[in-house]
Structures are given as C-alpha cells and as structure tokens.
Amino acid sequence: MASIDLTLQPAPAPDQLTAFLNSPAGNAAFTVTVPPDLARLHQLWLRRFMAHHDPAPPALPAAVLQNYGDQLGAAMTAWLQQSDWEPLRRLLAHLPAMPLRLRCQATPALIERLPWEVLELELERPIWRVADSGHFPSDAHARRGVRSPRLLLLVGREEGLDLEADIAELQRLDRQGRIALHTLRGSDSCLSRLRAALGDKRGWDVLVFLGHSAGDPQGGGRLQLGDGHWLGGSALAQEFQQAKGHGLSLVLLNSCSGLDLAHCCTAAGIPWALCFREAVPTTAASLAFSQLLGAMERGRSFPAALQHTRQALQESGPAGCHLLLSGMCAGGAPELHLPLSARRRFRLRLASSTRRQAIAAAALLAAAAAAELLPANPLSTYLLDRRLHVQRLWRGATGQPGPLRPSLPVLLLDERRVYKELQVEATPGRVSRAALAEVLRRTPPGAVPVVGLDVVLDEPAPHTTELAAVIHRQRRRQVLAGWLGAGAGARAAGVRSQPLEALRQAGLQARDLGVGTPAGRADRQPLPLQLLWEVNSRNFASAVSAAPQVRMPPEAVIDWSIEWTPLVRPIGVDELGELRAPALVVGTDGTIDRDQSDLFTAPAAIRPALAVWGGPSDVIPGALVQAVLAQSLALRHWLTPITLSGCTALAAGLGVLLAAALPERRHRGVALGAATLLTLPLSLQLATTRLVLVPIVLPLAALSATSLLRRH
Incomplete structure (x- = not known):
C-alpha cells in the first residue's frame, strides 16, 4: 500500500526532532524544532477534556473544550507551516491524497500523544500511525477471502459499563452468517481461556476487547479480564505472535488508554490496531465501534473506515473524543478489508476459487x-438405458403411462410355430416367400390397406412368382419391403438392395430398414436408444406409421419408458382373417436370416413388456423396433436431449x-x-x-x- 512515511526521532538538541521521509517520490531527512507552547496547549486541552467528561457536576461546557481543541489544532497546523517542514510540504504537494503514516521512535511522550489526526483536513489525506515491529505481518490474512471473518470477542469486567449494544451488534452479524464469533465473557474471560483461544490454529481475523484498560509503557498496557484480574499486554506477547501467524489482522481496543496495548499488538506483528489514546466515555467507544463495523461492512478498507469513524465522532460523538482515536499498523501492513457484507464475502471467495x-x-x-x-x-x-428405466419407474409411480392411439399389429414369423400354422415349408437361411404370400392372402386388403414386410427381397428364392402374383392380384394400397441402409450392419449394408424386378412390377415398394442406430455384431444389434441419423419418409417405419411426412431428428431418443404394450400388439395367424387396422407389420422372430439375426439388445425399460409380447427377456426382434418407431412417428413422441x-x-x-x-x-x-x-x-x-x-x-x-x- 503506497504511502508517505514520516519517522520522528530525537535530535541532539532537546527541543528538536529529526524527521525522515520515505515515499515513492524519494527519501529526505531534516530537523524540526518543537514549539515551546505545544506541550502546554496539549495539557490544557486534556485537563478540560477530563473536566468536561467528569460525571461529577458541574461539567465544563462543551464550547470551552471545543475552543481549547481548536487552539491545539491551530498550533499544530502553524508548526507544520514553519520552514523546517518544507521538505514534507513539497512532498505532500507532489503526492496529493497519498496517506501519511507517522512513526514516533523513542520520542518524548508528548509527540506520540499529540492528536496528529487533527491534521487530516489540513493535509487533505488520511493519517495513521506506524509502530516498530520486529515481525513481518503474516500472509495468513490472504485466507480471509475464502471464509467468513472469525472474531474473538474478549469482554472485560463490565462493572460500570454498558456493553450490551456492542455485543448485540456482533451477535447479529454472527446470526446472519457474516462473521464467526467466539465470545469470552464473565468467568470465561480469564487468562487460560484467552491463551487457548489465541492459540487456535484455525486463526482469528479480528480480536475485539470491550472493557477497562490502562496505560503502562513498560508492561505493554494493561486490560482487565472478566474475572477481575488485570493483565499486562507483554504477558500475551507470545500468544499474539501465534495468533498473528494464524491470520490475526486487526485488534479493536474498545476501551480507554489503549495506546500501549496497541503498541504491544503491532510489536507482535499484528498488522492493524485501533485504540483511544486516553480515557474516554463508554458512549464514545461504543459509537466508534459501531461506526467502524458499519463502514467495513460496506466494503471500506480499515484506514477508510477509520477516517469515517473519526468524522462520525466529531459530528455526533462526545466532545473531543475524535482527537483521541488512533489507528496503528505494523510496518509493511497490507491494506485491510473485512468482508462483513455477504455480497463482498461472496465475491472474494469466488475470486479465490481453486x-x-x-x-x-x-x-x-x-x-x-x-x-x-x-x-x-x-x-x-x-x-441412457438406466435413465429410461428410471423414467419408466417414475411413470409407474406417478400414474403417467404415456400417450395412446390405436395399436399397430405385428406378426412375427418363426419356423417352428407360425410356418406350421401357415402350412408352408421353410426356406433354409431365408424368410420363406411362400409364408409371406400366405400372410397376404389371409389378410383382407380392404381392412388392412398397408402391409410392411420387414425383410429384404433382393435375391432369387423359391415362391417369388407366387408372392408377386398375390401382391399384383390384391392391389393393396401399399405393400412394403426393405433395403439395407448404411447403418444396418449387414453384409450388404449401404447397397440399395432393391427387391427383385418381378416383385417391383407387381407393386412392391422398398424403404430403408435402418432405425437410426449404429450396427452391431452379427448375432444382435446394440440398444436402439439414441438416433445417429434421422428417420424420415425414406424409412420403413415412416411408411407404415400413417405419418410419412414426420421426421424423427438425429440425436432424438426413443422413449422406451412409456407403456408400449397397448401401442404395439403382436398377433397370431388366426387373427389375420378378421384383422382391421391401418397397417400391419410382418417380420421374423429375428433368428431366420443366416447372414445376420434381426435382433436388438432390449432396453431395460421395455424388458417387462417382452414377456407379454411372447419373446425372450433380453432381446427384441427388429420388426417390433420398427413398430415402436412407427408409433413414435405417428404420435410425434420422442425425447429431445x-x-x-x-x-x-x-x-x-x-x-x-x-x-x-x-x-x-x-x-x-x-x-x-x-x-x-x-x-x-x-x-x-x-x-x-x-x-x-x-x-x-x-x-x-x-x-x-x-x-x-x-x-x-
């Protein structure tokens, strides 16, 4: 923190001081003479201050105290106007508004007890004091931005004092989560508890003392604990150093005559301390405390909050008390902010993300x-499979089975049962075209205008002429077969495996059998969950869906979580003659084709329905997948991730x-x-x-x- 440092030391002559200047603009040294009447004016003002605040009548009028305070301030201003101070005045003019820090090294007691802070308005800059310190301030204060400030409150003997307002203010901040407060009060305010608290490795940001204190230059000041014992500051020197090492950055001495105690704290390396240099009324200490906390809560640094507090004391506090309030820092102390406001603390913690x-x-x-x-x-x-399974459980628990529409019938051909019911012979390794022709014969064209054959008919095979004749004779609105798209994973994948010319001339149309998912092994296809390619009018499922203009976009997810059993209905051969439906899907149980089984690994969400559909519990035939896709398109129902x-x-x-x-x-x-x-x-x-x-x-x-x- 850039500042102008003014150090005063005794000079060989008894009425002189040696001044040293250190600033970003350079260094200087010079000698100044102390005016002979300065000590007298200070004593006159101090006696009248005591007389004014003496509770015993008659009280000295405040106007009289103000007059003597003005005389003291004018004398100090006149002193700085003397030619001896010319180096300082030049530097102040060259560095406007830069803070002035005052250090008094072995000077007469008068020099340090003078109200140097009264010159803030005259010099147009904040002023605070620097104490000699053999210890550098700890870097632990940098941790303050990652947690609420931790405050240790030490309450001394309360006899004759009214400290409830100050304690209540800290308790309010603690309840609001703005600080973490630990209080030593009454019998807990004793030497053993204080030493234990100062040694806490979690560290404190602020130590607040409320109570009685007294000056003692040799013993580092004295304070009275809650148990009535008086304790010298030097007795806590080791504990202060430990607390400084754990992050203690500020000591607030809300008591009388705290200058020596403040020196003791900064000598231990604690960066900042606040004190009254003489005895002051309790109301002044309480007002200063509340104003300082309020200013720091609004985000002001400690020096700026100190300026605000001194001004508030001057305007509305007990007369003359503002001239006794001093801030003191250890050499090299960084600028101090306490994030008492939740917003500022949040910003600081956010900036310190790891x-x-x-x-x-x-x-x-x-x-x-x-x-x-x-x-x-x-x-x-x-x-995704697990997610759809949980989605199905959620639908069941909340009574939301899914959309409804007329079911799409599906006939699954297998060589052991359905072929026998159709009274046809199997074609080894291929779907029997005699079986397909027989299915078409038994299905009335007017009642079922669309039939989708989930097979590829691109190779010569027995009974092709018979199948073509049935298709030609029935003149059904649409009869579909498939061809293998790029994602089918079969041997001829990617080839437009159109049906034989005879079948096409009879009226058989072809569509892509791909379902938008990648290919898998020869024995089964992977889970048909999320599409890689869109499903549109080129696809088999779209043609049998009664919604050929609808497309299912790539990356759409088939919603296996809904109740599919009412929407897709496997039928038997005996139902074909009486069937009434807009479309029929005819496929296989997935095991007939010698090149590749038409089976998909069943999603977990649909497995409970597979037993109803009459299949195994871990695979689903491709014809049923086509039917699910067709109904999804008809319902315009799929999941968009x-x-x-x-x-x-x-x-x-x-x-x-x-x-x-x-x-x-x-x-x-x-x-x-x-x-x-x-x-x-x-x-x-x-x-x-x-x-x-x-x-x-x-x-x-x-x-x-x-x-x-x-x-x-």
Missing part, C-alpha cells in the same frame, strides 16, 4: 464433449458458485443433497410431460466435484 475445481470442471466438460461426439459409446449408452456439454458446464459453474457461497463443506453437502432431490424428479417430469431429456449423471458429478473439492 485450481482443483477448474481441473475437475475441465475434465468433466471434456468427458461430456467426448460423449456428444461419440454418442454410441458404451458408457453413454449404459447411462439437452446439450450434455452445456448442462455439465452450467452445473460446474453452479458448483463453483455454491462453494463460494457456503464456506462449510457440510453445508454444501446438504445443499447438494437438496439439489439432487429437486433435480431428479424435475428432470424426470420434464421428460414425461415436455419430452425434454435433461442429463443428470455428468451434471450432478460436475456440481458435486466443483463444490466439494474446495475445502474451505
């Missing part, structure tokens, strides 16, 4: 970005803010628990009612990591 938080946020954000670039990675797929990177970044930022707002980790843990309890049902309900899929795991991990990795 590197560990940044690393955790960056790592989780990188994981989120990687998951978005590769959405089909195993971890993301697993988490919110950006994972954005949510993770937002959660990480909120975690940093939470760590800044709540210094105690246990409080952050409670807040995280509350956030989780709120986030889970809210996210599930948003997906249920608004079809918005809010990610949970990575954002909550980011919130937890960035908030809990900070220790203080």
